[in-house]
C-alpha cells in the first residue's frame with residue numbers, strides 16, 4: 001500500500017496515475033506550474049497537502065524532467081522519487097551526477113497514453129492491462145523496486161525490467177518509429193481534399209491514429225532519444241529503398257518477402273500483457289442514421305441500469321445505417337441484449353473482443 005503520494009505534473013499521465021492511486025485509497029497531492037492544470041487535476045483527484053510523501057511521482061514534460069527529479073530528491077530526503085518519462089539514458093546519468101540522493105530514485109515508463117494531453121483527458125483506467133518498463137539501473141534499494149511494483153499493480157499494469165540503454169533502444173523501435181511513420185503517412189495526406197479522404201478505408205484510420213499526438217511531447221522524445229531513433233530510421237529507409245527497387249524491377253518474389261516479413265512481425269505483437277485486461281463483452285447494434293437513435297439506446301440502458309463502459313460507432317457519409325458497439329460487463333451485456341431485442345432493436349451476437 002502506498003499511503004502518501006505527491007504527483008508533480010498535473011497533465012495526462014500525472015492525473016491518470018493520481019485518479020488510480022486515489023481510487024486505491026492513497027492520499028494524493030498533485031502540483032503543477034500551471035495553476036489551471038493544477039486546479040482541474042486537484043479537483044479530479046481530491047488533492048490534499050502532504051508534508052512527507054512515501055512516493056513522489058514526476059510526470060512533467062521531458063524537458064523539465066531531470067531538473068524536477070533532482071529538485072524533489074534534494075528537498076525530500078525521506079521520499080522515493082519516481083519519474084515516468086519516455087526516454088531514460090541521459091536522465092540516469094544526470095541524476096547520478098547531480099543528486100546526492102540518487103539511491104532514492106526509481107525510473108518507470110508506462111507504455112500507455114493518449115493522443116491528447118492534459119488533465120482533461122486523464123482516465124483512471126489509462127494503464128489497465130498495459131506494460132510498464134522499470135529501469136533496472138535506476139535504483140539501488142529493494143524498497144524502490146517494491147514500491148515501483150506496487151504502483152504498477154495499483155495502475156493495473158505489468159512491470160518488466162530493462163536497463164536504460166536497452167529501454168531507449170527498444171522504445172525507439174516499438175514506440176518512436178511507429179509514431180514517426182504514423183505522422184509521415186498522415187502528413188502526406190495534407191494536400192488531399194476532404195472528399196478524397198472520405199473514401200479512405202479503416203486501414204488509414206488505424207495507421208494514422210497516433211498522428212494526432214502532441215507535437216511538443218514528441219519533438220522532445222525525438223531530441224532525447226536521437227541516436228537510437230536515427231539508427232532505426234536508417235534501417236526503415238533501407239527497407240523502403242529495397243522495396244522501391246523491387247517494385248521498379250517488378251521483382252514479385254522480393255515484394256512477397258516484404259509483406260511476409262510484415263506478417264511475421266505483426267503475428268509477434270501480443271494482444272495482452274498478462275495483466276488484468278478489460279474483460280468486456282461487445283454488443284453490436286445496427287441503428288438507422290436519424291436523430292435520436294443513439295439517445296434511444298442510452299435511455300434504455302438507463303432504464304435497465306446498464307453501465308456503458310465504452311462505445312464505438314462505425315458510420316460513413318451517405319450510409320443509411322450505422323453500427324454502434326457497446327462495451328459492457330458480461331452480465332449487463334446479456335441483460336441489455338435481451339431487453340433491446342424485445343423492443344425490436346437490431347441487436348447482433350455479442351463478442352468478447
Ligand SMILES: NC(=O)C1=CN([C@@H]2O[C@H](COP(=O)(O)OP(=O)(O)OC[C@H]3O[C@@H](n4cnc5c(N)ncnc54)[C@H](O)[C@@H]3O)[C@@H](O)[C@H]2O)C=CC1
Pocket residue numbers: 008009010011012013014031032033034037059060061062064065068084085086087109110111112113114115117118119217
Ligand atoms: N502522453 C503520453 O502518451 C505519455 C507520456 N509519458 C511521459 O509522461 C510525462 C508527462 O507527459 P504528459 O502527461 O503527456 O504531458 P502533459 O502535457 O499532459 O502534462 C505535463 C504537465 O506538466 C506541467 N509542468 C511542466 N513543467 C513543470 C514543472 N517544472 N513542475 C511542475 N509541473 C510542470 C505542465 O504544466 C503540464 O500540466 C512526459 O515525461 C512523457 O514523456 C509517458 C508515457 C506516455
Ligand SMILES: O=C(O)C(=O)Cc1ccc(O)cc1
Pocket residue numbers: 085086110111112113114115175
Ligand atoms: O497511444 C499509444 O499507443 C502509445 O503508444 C502512447 C505512448 C506515447 C508515449 C509513450 O512514451 C508511451 C506510450
